[in-house]
Amino acid sequence: xxxLPDIMRILPHRPPILLVDRVLEFEAGVRLVATKTIxxxxxxxxxxxxxLHAADYAYPTSLLIESFGQSGALLWLCTAQAKGxxxxxxxxxxxxxxxxxxxxxxxxxxxxxxxxxxxxxxxxAFMTGETWVGDRRIATMGSVLxxxxxxxxxxxxxxxx
Amino acid sequence: xxxxFCAPLTAVDSVNTESESEVSASKVIxxxxxxxxxxxxxxxxxxxxxxxxxxxxxxxxxxxAHRGATYGADLVEVSRVRFTAPLLPGNTxxxxxxxxPGEQDPDLxxxxxxxxxxxxxxxxxxxxxxxxxxxxx
Numbered sequence: 001x002x003x004l005p006d007i008m009r010i011l012p013h014r015p016p017i018l019l020v021d022r023v024l025e026f027e028a029g030v031r032l033v034a035t036k037t038i039x040x041x042x043x044x045x046x047x048x049x050x051x052l053h054a055a056d057y058a059y060p061t062s063l064l065i066e067s068f069g070q071s072g073a074l075l076w077l078c079t080a081q082a083k084g085x086x087x088x089x090x091x092x093x094x095x096x097x098x099x100x101x102x103x104x105x106x107x108x109x110x111x112x113x114x115x116x117x118x119x120x121x122x123x124x125a126f127m128t129g130e131t132w133v134g135d136r137r138i139a140t141m142g143s144v145l146x147x148x149x150x151x152x153x154x155x156x157x158x159x160x161x
Numbered sequence: 162x163x164x165x166f167c168a169p170l171t172a173v174d175s176v177n178t179e180s181e182s183e184v185s186a187s188k189v190i191x192x193x194x195x196x197x198x199x200x201x202x203x204x205x206x207x208x209x210x211x212x213x214x215x216x217x218x219x220x221x222x223x224x225x226a227h228r229g230a231t232y233g234a235d236l237v238e239v240s241r242v243r244f245t246a247p248l249l250p251g252n253t254x255x256x257x258x259x260x261x262p263g264e265q266d267p268d269l270x271x272x273x274x275x276x277x278x279x280x281x282x283x284x285x286x287x288x289x290x291x292x293x294x295x296x297x298x
Contacts, residue, residue: 014199017208043195049163053233053296056166061236062214063169069210090201092244093209099239 001026002074010077011070012090016043019067023074024112028082031116032075036067040107058104064111064131064139069093071113072127072146079117089123089150098142109133115141123148166233170195172215178226185257186219192250207248212285213239216258216274220291223260224270234270234291242287246278253279268293 002010002023011018025033038059045057073091080087105111115129125146131139164171173186190207191197197205217236224234248254258274269292276285 012201012203014202017196017199044167044169047164048167049165052165055233055235055294055296058167058235060168060214062210062217065213065239066208066210090204095241095243096239097241101235101237104235 002078007074010074010081013070017066018070019063020070020074020113023071023078026075026078028079029117029120031114032071032078034071034074034113034115036111036113038105038107038109038111045107055104057106059106059109061101061139064101064105065096065099066093067111068113068115068129068131068139068141069144069146072115072125072129072144075115075117075127076120076125076146079120087123087148089148091146092149093144094124094147095145096141096143098140099144100140100142101138102140103133103136103138105133105138111138118143165230166221168218169211169214171218172211173218173222176219176222178223181227182261183257183259184219184223185255186215186222187256188215188254190248190250190252190254197250205250207252207254209242209244209285212244212248212254212256212276213242213287213289215254215256215276216272216287216289217291219256219258219274220260220270220272220289224291224293228293229295231295231297233294233296235294236289237269237292238290240288240290242285242289244285246282246284248278248284254284255279 023034112132118126176186221234256276261271263269272289
């Protein structure tokens, strides 16, 4: 129901760190299902020793979490859009709890993130969900908190003392 | 140098693996680090998730030093993580982690890590679990 150009109108992320390809299902304020196909041509597969053990070609869990987080951001932003409101500022991954990873994923696999909105209070969204490849559960996200923060209020970088 | 595992970027510049129960590492954030051009085009910020990647690479270096180069360390649980201050290009990430092998299963490593910026601001705190695997076994 949302293709890449639609997603790029909603998320500020751009390739190579735009990690959602397609949104399949969306219910405002409730849930969203999004996919990302893993490819060996992504930058994370460059500069590797050759050959490696099969397990060392597994897609980085950090990027899997980011991909889930972007699906969560889409759920929040699409919900706001559906209600005719806006979310002010940049969405930031603030905290997470009880996330478990039970499988490795490889190029050719399609991640399917099922994100649910637990509660949405002001500039804070608590989300939960799972990541699947086919009928194999790869990750369970107990609780993820995203917050909307005005960029102008982000503490500015200070140079080394 | 060629990487021995798939990763979005080299997320540590230097790692101190001398201690058996602790590891520390640092990384200078650069605007041209891989993936950062898209995060975001108008405003570059080191993604919080990449701090988890930095901790993972520090733990892997520690495992290589203490268990051998054939061991991999897979992240299996994020019990909790909190991101509290941003890292921007020019900042230095400094992280310290305590590594405790599981009592029941010594191949499960519990890792409590804290990441600070060069000005002392705490960027993140996290408790993670890694599973060791001898890739040659």
